[in-house]
Amino acid sequence: MSDLSSMSTPQVLNGYERAVQCTYGRIPIAFVRGRGARLWDSEGKEYLDFVSGGRAGTGLGHCHPRVVEAIRRQAEALLFVSNDFHHPWGARLGELLAQRSGGRKAFFCNSGTEASETAIKLARKWGSQNGGRYEIVTAQGSFHGRTLGALSATGQTKFHQGFQPLLEGFHYCRWNDPDSLASAVNARTCAIYLEPVQGESGTYPASPAFMQAAARLARERGCLLMVDEVQTGFGRTGRYWAYEHYSVEPHVIATAKALGGGLPIGACLALPEYCALVPGDHGCTFGGNPLCAAAAVAALEALDAENLVERAATLGERMLGTMRDWARQYPSITEVRGLGLMQAIEFHGDQAATVGRGALERGLITHTVGAGILRLLPPLCLTDEEADRGLAILAREISTVGGRG
Ligand SMILES: Cc1ncc(COP(=O)(O)O)c(C=O)c1O
Structure with missing residues (x-):
């Protein structure tokens, strides 16, 4: 070396x-x-x-010593097998996340932007089976990642410059404005996708009225509520998930960053009845690989133990x-x-x-x-x-x- x-x-x-x-x-x-x-x-x-x-x-x-030890042990056992197979660390990580997210099931990826992409594809697929819905409402000032789907979801034009045309079907409501959100949702909307605290634009917590309006609109108009917990997840805001501050129950959670204890891993968690993606729809070669999954298991255990x-x-x-x-x-x-x-x-x-x-x-x-x-x-x-x-x-x-x- x-x-x-x-x-x-x-x-x-x-x-x-x-x-x-x-x-x-x-x-x-x-x-x-x-x-x-x-x-x-x-x-x-x-x-x-x-x-x-x-x-x-x-x-x-x-x-973190637990994460370092898990990586050391895992590096000697098995670094990679593709998602054509199973491995114990993926099963354990899925179970831990399900326990901490009200039974939501995981799709594993490597990053926050991939977690957003997965949420967007899940919403589109679910929408295609539920009245041909395909529009997604996000917020001005939001940040959901740099790949083209997540970039299209991101409600900041400065990140769009030079990359148009973006993906169609995204609408950006005014942040913390329940009326603006209500007027952006229509019969074509498959999902509302929000950060509970907008991070990259300058740390702006959602108001309770805004998050609760999002949950109510999703219920009344029959679309999904999806939260981007890539930055807020795993305790950062003083609750395991930041959405818990708002007494809402999203259908889908996109997360990454802190999940891996320093290694790259992300996850898109969905309530079982909304897991619309089936074999052939989506994939990620390194998503949830044994090394990163073992590190994430150690990180989540440390979070609880300490x-x-x-x-x-x-x-x-x-x-x-x-x-x-x-x-x-x-x-x-x-x-x-x-x-x-x-x-x-x-x-x-x-x-x-x-x-x-x-x-x-x-x-x-x-x-x-x-x-x-x-x-x-x-x-x-x-x-x-x-x-x-x-x-x-x-x-x-x-x-x-x-x-x-
Ligand atoms: C809320 C949110 N979503 C998505 C992302 C993209 O994550 P990544 O850089 O891991 O792709 C970020 C990154 O800062 C983020 O803060």
């Missing part, structure tokens, strides 16, 4: 520059090690990770309380919002970018949306001491821009 431990940061950055397509605005840091909420770069600098590896990719934190969902609720509330105090103190902050450990601070002008840059300099990783919204997505394993340390760094950075409204 090549030993890359001596590669310097400039060498890594040059490698990307020369040989990797430039599809991301990558930060010029090269990470080489992670544990829990901490990361180390190739120069040995330590960071506190308030984004769970970036965009909530690993909810449990880096290299009571991390409750932890996300209590720690999230405490952190949001501190941030709300800042909002009262600093005119530069226009709003603090979030659920559990999915949080955002909105600033005047470009101050989020300034705060984010300053925090990174001092070893705290956050995520900015545009220049005005600072997002926090810390891992559920974050200790009180780490939370306080990260908040202290942020408080200091905010105080330097604080007076400027």
Whole structure:
């Protein structure tokens, strides 16, 4: 195996520059090690990770011992067999997800966008058998993934530019506007597809009235309610699923990210009577492979064993309380919002970018949306001491821009 431990940061950055397509605005840091909420770069600098590896990719934190052990054991037993066969880890993962989702059955894939694609195809297939319905209503500001079906579902035109024509039949209602949602649903609608908390556009929780209107409309108009829990799933918002905050029961859940404990796996979960996809309709060669399934089983078991969902609720509330105090103190902050450990601070002008840059300099990783919204997505394993340390760094950075409204 090549030993890359001596590669310097400039060498890594040059490698990307020369040989990797430039599809991301990558930060010029090269990470080489992670544990829990901490990361180390190739120069040995330590960071506190308030984004769970970036965009909530690993909810449990880096290299959770149970996940690492499961991967180690699995790597020696079996890495891959295709979905032409069965394996015990797929069965166990399906059962765990069914137990935690009211008996919904899983289709396994590798990513969030594939989970969205599966939900879209399931809805179309179900709609074709139920009155020829094919339209899907999503929300403005939503994000459902980058492949063309999920991109068509995504209600942000900035992501569509250059990729038209998109898939037909998508309608985008105004976010948190039950009337707009009601007027977008018609006799051709097969599904309403919503994030309970819009993540990528800046952490905007759905209002209870909006989610409940979606459930009511689905019931009254005979279409499916589907939720995108790719970012919110597995405790991030202080409930196992974010839809549980709203007392609604979706027919379909798309999920990924935290599911694999750091490995790529996604799932589309559907109530058994709505599992419209049958052999030949859909597939994914590596979906639910033994390695990722074993890691996901370990991740879900760790989530329960360590009571991390409750932890996300209590720690999230405490952190949001501190941030709300800042909002009262600093005119530069226009709003603090979030659920559990999915949080955002909105600033005047470009101050989020300034705060984010300053925090990174001092070893705290956050995520900015545009220049005005600072997002926090810390891992559920974050200790009180780490939370306080990260908040202290942020408080200091905010105080330097604080007076400027
Ligand atoms: C709500 C939501 N859906 C779908 C996706 C796409 O997931 P992936 O990048 O794994 O394809 C994301 C990614 O950020 C997301 O936040």
